[in-house]
Amino acid sequence: MPKLQGFEFWSRTLGGARHVVAPMVDQSELAWRLLSRRHGAQLCYTPMLHAQVFVRDANYRKENLYCDVCPEDRPLIVQFCANDPEVFVQAALLAQDYCDAIDLNLGCPQMIAKRGHYGAFLQEEWDLLQRMILLAHERLSVPVTCKIRVFPEIDKTVRYAQMLEKAGCQLLTVHGRTKEQKGPMAGTASWEHIKAVRKAVGIPVFANGNIQCLQDVERCIQDTGVQGVMSAEGNLHNPALFEGRSPAVWELAEEYLDIVRQHPCPLSYVRAHLFKLWHHTLQVHQQLREELAKVKTLEGVAAVSQALKLRCQEDMSRQQEGVRPADNLPAFHWICQPYIRPGPREGSKENSGGRSKRALEEEEGSMEGLSKNKLKKQLRNPHKTFDPSLKPKYAKCDQCGNPKGNRCVFNLCRGCCKKRAFRETADCPGHGLLFKTKLEKSLAWKGTQPGLQEAQQVRPVTPSGFSEVVGSALA
Numbered sequence: 001m002p003k004l005q006g007f008e009f010w011s012r013t014l015g016g017a018r019h020v021v022a023p024m025v026d027q028s029e030l031a032w033r034l035l036s037r038r039h040g041a042q043l044c045y046t047p048m049l050h051a052q053v054f055v056r057d058a059n060y061r062k063e064n065l066y067c068d069v070c071p072e073d074r075p076l077i078v079q080f081c082a083n084d085p086e087v088f089v090q091a092a093l094l095a096q097d098y099c100d101a102i103d104l105n106l107g108c109p110q111m112i113a114k115r116g117h118y119g120a121f122l123q124e125e126w127d128l129l130q131r132m133i134l135l136a137h138e139r140l141s142v143p144v145t146c147k148i149r150v151f152p153e154i155d156k157t158v159r160y161a162q163m164l165e166k167a168g169c170q171l172l173t174v175h176g177r178t179k180e181q182k183g184p185m186a187g188t189a190s191w192e193h194i195k196a197v198r199k200a201v202g203i204p205v206f207a208n209g210n211i212q213c214l215q216d217v218e219r220c221i222q223d224t225g226v227q228g229v230m231s232a233e234g235n236l237h238n239p240a241l242f243e244g245r246s247p248a249v250w251e252l253a254e255e256y257l258d259i260v261r262q263h264p265c266p267l268s269y270v271r272a273h274l275f276k277l278w279h280h281t282l283q284v285h286q287q288l289r290e291e292l293a294k295v296k297t298l299e300g301v302a303a304v305s306q307a308l309k310l311r312c313q314e315d316m317s318r319q320q321e322g323v324r325p326a327d328n329l330p331a332f333h334w335i336c337q338p339y340i341r342p343g344p345r346e347g348s349k350e351n352s353g354g355r356s357k358r359a360l361e362e363e364e365g366s367m368e369g370l371s372k373n374k375l376k377k378q379l380r381n382p383h384k385t386f387d388p389s390l391k392p393k394y395a396k397c398d399q400c401g402n403p404k405g406n407r408c409v410f411n412l413c414r415g416c417c418k419k420r421a422f423r424e425t426a427d428c429p430g431h432g433l434l435f436k437t438k439l440e441k442s443l444a445w446k447g448t449q450p451g452l453q454e455a456q457q458v459r460p461v462t463p464s465g466f467s468e469v470v471g472s473a474l475a
């Protein structure tokens with residue numbers, strides 16, 4: 001069957017999806033996607049996957065895609081970050097049988113994307129992007145799509161979108177914030193930019209940014225004319241957003257934990273989800289926040305969830321009629337609701353007390369005083385300095401651009417070093433890889449075994465023969 005394109009792809013393959021769960025590193029994992037789909041999401045994206053790692057590392061492919069196959073988890077778009085046409089296409093070819101389209105991340109504004117040269121840091125490299133999209137469009141059996149951030153100028157954003165469309169992009173998600181609008185500087189997304197793109201291209205467009213409830217979805221579609229709306233933070237705080245419901249926070253937590261039992265994921269993902277889902281409740285019941293941070297098992301998390309449910313139910317039963325929710329919240333803390341991130345200097349209860357780790361980290365650079373955690377660290381080590389300019393700079397792996405191991409003899413990251421050391425039967429003590437030493441030991445041992453010596457002469461040991469000896473070291 002010929003590959004469907006543009007609007008036909010959106011309406012037939014994606015079922016005309018309007019309610020879309022965003023790609024979210026460590027957060028749009030299978031269990032969360034299934035929860036969101038049960039509550040109105042019609043299309044989900046995987047978290048961003050690193051194309052180069054996906055190509056070279058079979059375990060990464062298994063852990064991040066192949067083991068997460070589930071018939072209810074469709075339609076699904078797999079997102080990659082990449083900056084090389086061949087690598088992008090190789091990764092996409094390995095993923096295309098497990099999804100309905102491949103998305104290129106052109107929106108990540110984080111430092112890690114700057115260092116790895118991907119995401120929004122490719123925004124100015126139109127020639128490279130054209131080549132990446134064109135090659136993917138030609139070689140893949142599924143459509144290629146892009147998720148972009150806007151430029152400050154509407155006309156440049158429009159030309160950018162048109163360039164991607166011309167190269168073969170079949171669906172565009174426009175996050176209406178610029179690369180600089182992140183963390184405490186995120187502000188609001190510009191639907192004006194999104195509307196202008198929608199008018200100027202002939203492919204379906206999803207809007208992203210400022211979506212906190214179902215009314216926002218309807219308003220955004222009306223104002224901008226887009227085909228669908230994507231939500232990240234709104235979905236994390238209320239996965240029933242697309243149903244237009246705001247359930248009790250423990251209800252969705254319990255349902256999510258049940259799904260995680262069937263489709264396990266790292267505990268760090270689960271914890272991060274619950275911190276968001278319970279954001280407002282944990283402001284009130286700080287003890288539970290600490291317990292959640294400390295638990296080490298899924299059953300431990302379930303126990304915290306049970307305790308939180310009881311506390312919330314007590315709070316509900318004590319609630320007097322006519323009393324409004326505290327802190328100008330739209331609903332009481334036990335109801336799933338949006339979290340509006342405070343601006344850079346905005347005064348709020350959060351700014352005076354138990355703020356999130358992330359909020360503290362984001363302001364790190366601009367704070368004159370030190371956070372509680374940093375003060376504690378300084379007490380333990382009086383010579384510790386928190387001046388960002390004195391932080392050691394990450395040196396890059398010569399091969400893939402990830403941070404290299406400090407003591408690596410090859411100047412590579414662990415993954416690349418392991419491959420090279422294996423190929424060359426070498427040691428890298430910095431990474432604890434001892435292929436050469438193990439081979440020598442194994443040969444010495446074989447030398448002491450009379451029966452084996454004979455076999456040795458018939459079959460000389462080469463690096464590939466070596467794999468039989470230490471194959472398990474690579475598992």
Ligand SMILES: Cc1cc2nc3c(=O)[nH]c(=O)nc-3n(C[C@H](O)[C@H](O)[C@H](O)COP(=O)(O)O)c2cc1C
Binds near residue numbers: 026147230
């Ligand atoms: C926890 C988290 C992880 C994210 N990871 C990704 C990602 O992997 N790929 C991507 O394109 N955007 C990622 N984003 C950005 C979102 O997809 C989205 O563009 C952004 O949050 C704006 O949407 P919102 O206003 O609905 O939050 C992430 C956002 C969050 C909150």
